[in-house]
Amino acid sequence: MAIREPRLWRDKGWTARVIKNDDDEGWAVAMLKDGEPEPALVGPWTMGRDKKNPKPLDTNAFNTLVKTASEVIRRHEQQLHAQLNKSMMLSTDEADYKILLNIVPDDDDPYAYLSAEDAAGNLLAKVKVTPNYKLNRQNALKWIENEFRRPE
Known part of the structure; x- marks a missing residue:
């Protein structure tokens, strides 16, 4: 079931949650793939016009976040595959x-x-x-x- 709230979107097997950034005064967004225990991506999130609250999530932002998080997972899988599978040609x-x-x-x-x-x-x-x-x-x-x- 899709959820589309200003700080929480859930759709297409992903959840985007806007969270308070513990490191500073700003905000962050965490992208969690369904069934995974840890976020695939956590990154800074834009402040809203009032400079206190986060900018609300929207369709374009969510789709961009899904694409970026999917790419992070794909690169991680490629790196793991390369670590576990080595080959060489020999004559x-x-x-x-x-x-x-x-x-x-x-x-x-x-x-x-x-x-x-x-x-x-x-x-x-x-x-x-x-x-x-x-x-x-x-x-x-x-x-x-x-x-x-x-x-x-």
Whole structure:
């Protein structure tokens, strides 16, 4: 159900709430995606004409806030994906390989998979490794030379 109040809008799976900025005399707006415990975005909010109260939320402001908060979430997801999924191309005299490291961030028992693909994308090997395994050229070459046996 949509809510459209001067300091609270709820629509399209998002809630915008204008709040007192604890850091100074001004106001802030918090954007919360439905089902999430923390705001995706908290930013300064414009003062109204009386210079004491916040400017009321409106359709254009809400839509802009939704777009901005969605972009923040998308960038965060891309950053997390990049931290958890690494890859490199490697050429040897025998073949070209794509070596991948995919980290599974389990709270109790994190782990990772080290895998190798040929130039056509066919899986050649996949082994479980520690999540702090360092994927670099030297370790990848050593793994290939050891016939894709699980690194120590």
